[in-house]
Amino acid sequence: MGSQDDQLHTPILESMQRSSSTGSTFESSSELEKVLSDLQLPWLRRLRTATWIELKLLFRLAAPAVLVYLINNAMSLSTRVFAGHLGNLELAAASLGNSGIQLFAYGLMLGMGSAVETLCGQAYGANRSEMLGIYLQRATVVLTATGFPLTVIYVFAKPILLLLGESSAVASAAAVFVYGLIPQIFAYAVNFPIQKFLQAQSIVAPSAIISAATLAVHLLLSWVAVYKLGMGLIGASLVLSVSWWIIVGAQFVYILISDRCKYTWTGFSLQAFSGLWEFLKLSAASAVMLCLETWYFQMLVLIAGLLKNPELALDSLSICMAISGLLFMVSVGFNAAASVRVSNELGAGNPKSAAFSVVLVNLVSFIIAVIEAIVVLSLRHVISYAFTGGATVAKEVSDLCPFLAVTLILNGVQPVLSGVAVGCGWQAFVAYVNVGCYYVVGIPLGCVLGFKFDLGAKGIWSGMIGGTVMQTLILVWVTYRTDWSKEVEKAKQRLDKWEDKEDQPLLKD
Structure with missing residues (x-):
């Protein structure tokens, strides 16, 4: 047998093996494109068949993704609960450290991680499997480097909080809590690229199982550290950091031993250190896009603290934001699913499937959001009693529930469209849209309604809803006007740009 023939046939055999290893995802995707392109089928039958195929693909991604985000939130929430049992000061410190400083790092790292989501999703759809591992490593390098300046912010947490007007006692306690979260920064730097790497391959269930198991370990370790060892706030936050590193380690072990990652992870490579500047620019655009969205409704609570009766406004808004934040995890799960589905289809050269998936x-997501809004409105008079027994706060929450319902409905569309943007690589464009709609229109309009027209929290929230509506309408219009065949071509050009020449196979289609 000639060695030249062996060399020529090896890439073809590897491509066939890779396609087989990806399971039913590629098969279903290809089947979906065939169904949508088959004009001989009656329109209704074509729609029904395509919907069934897409729903199976969608919920296989979205359901575990929602579970992962809910569990990760539950770990953070349980840490605050343990801190709260130490005393009111500790609860305030943990809440401030988590909402003020840790949330900033979380949003930044998650946003930067969405860059690898675009590239991995499109590369996987194009069956350029070997590049996923390179993208994963590049993202980890960039995010780890970002972790060092973030560490400086954590180290100087106390003077920063004092500068923001917090009391010395709360700032000191919050700083202690934040010090224990420093290892978590670098867990984020590794976890988010791994998470996006797996999601791009429609591997989501293992992450959900790992997160659920880690939550149980986290609760046990928190109980031991806080109550048995008496480590206080620093113990609670250190356990949270350890738990995130457990998730990272378990997911990486899965990558190493799983046959599903056999061709997407081929080992560590020095190529991870090439093209870092371009990767950083894409990551920065992703981070800005997500952070502007994450911080937007945090501003609602901050501005409400300047109202005439700030305590009542903050109590009622914090309850509404807690409910919104919990249900928002459903939208985040669909955001991840939308990003994966669109990027995979674009990478695979399936424009009709990408458009249909959108x-x-x-x-x-919109139907689920409407159901959530109806439930909230039906429970508007009693929903606050899950958080507090105050009748005054309950009445204020009841008055704010219509605004909460509108926000939930918008959250059924807006985050999903952001996921579509990530799948297409539109992060920089969406970042500009977010700045204009949120910070040029939404917040100023809310301040005018809240303070000038004396509408209080309702006015502030109304203005910010206006900004979200404007952003959503722009994204709907842009998505509607998208030429998906051109997006397929752009995805191919993006992959050709990012793929290292030495990594390309010997034979190409």
């Missing part, structure tokens, strides 16, 4: 994921 429509269906938005429709499903």
Whole structure:
């Protein structure tokens, strides 16, 4: 047998093996494109068949993704609960450290991690499997480097909080809590690229199982550290950091031993250190896009503290934001699913499937959001009693529930469209849209309604809803006007740009 023939046939055999190892995802994706392109089928039957195929693909991604985000939130929430049992000062410190400083790092790292989501998703759809591992490593390098300046912010947490007007006692306690979260920064730097690497391959269930198991370990370790060892706030935050590193380690072990990652992870490579500047620019655009969205409604609470009766406004808004934040995890799960589905289809060269996926994921998420809004409105008079027994706060929450319902409905569409943007690589464009709609229109309009027209929290929230509506309408219009065949070509050009020449196979289609 000739060695030249062996060399020529090896890439073809490897490509066939890779396609087989990806399971039913590629098969279903290809089947979806065939169904949508088959004009001989009756329109209704074509729609019904395509919807069934897409729903199976969608919920296989979205359900575990929602679970992962809910569990990760539950770990952070349980840490605050343990801190709260130490005393009111400790609860305030943990809440401030978590909402003020840790949330900033979380949003920044998660946003930067979405860059690898675009590239990995499109590379996987194009069956350029070997590049996923390179993208994963590049993202980890960039995010780890970002972790060092973030560490400086954590170290100087106390003077920063004092500068923001917090009391010396709360700032000191919050700083202690934040010090224990420093290892968590670098866990984020590794976890988010790994998470996006797995999601791009429609591998989501293992992450959900790992997160659920880690939550149980986290609760046990927190109980031991806080109550048995008496480590206080620093113990609670250190356990949270350890728990995140457990998730990172378990997911990486899965990558190493799983046959599903056999061709996407081929080992460590020095190529991870090439093209870092371009990767940093894409990551920065992703981070700005997500952070502007994350911080937007945090500003609502901050501005409400300047109202005439700030305590009542803050209590009622914090309850509404807690409910919104919990249900927002559902939208985040669909955001991840939309990003994966669109990037995979674009990478695979399936424009009809990409467009159909966009429509269906938005429709499903919107229906779920409407159901959430109806439930909230039906429970508007009693929902606050899950958080506090105050009748005054309950009445204020009841008055704010219509605004909460509108926000929930918008959250059924807006985050999903952001996921579509990540799948297409539109992060920089969406960042500009967010700045204009949120910070040039939404917040100023809210301040005018809240303070000038004396509408209080309702006015502030109304203005910010206006900004979200404007942003959503712009994204809907841009998505509607998208030429998906051109997006397929752009995805191919992006992959050709990012793929290292020495990594390309010997034979190409």
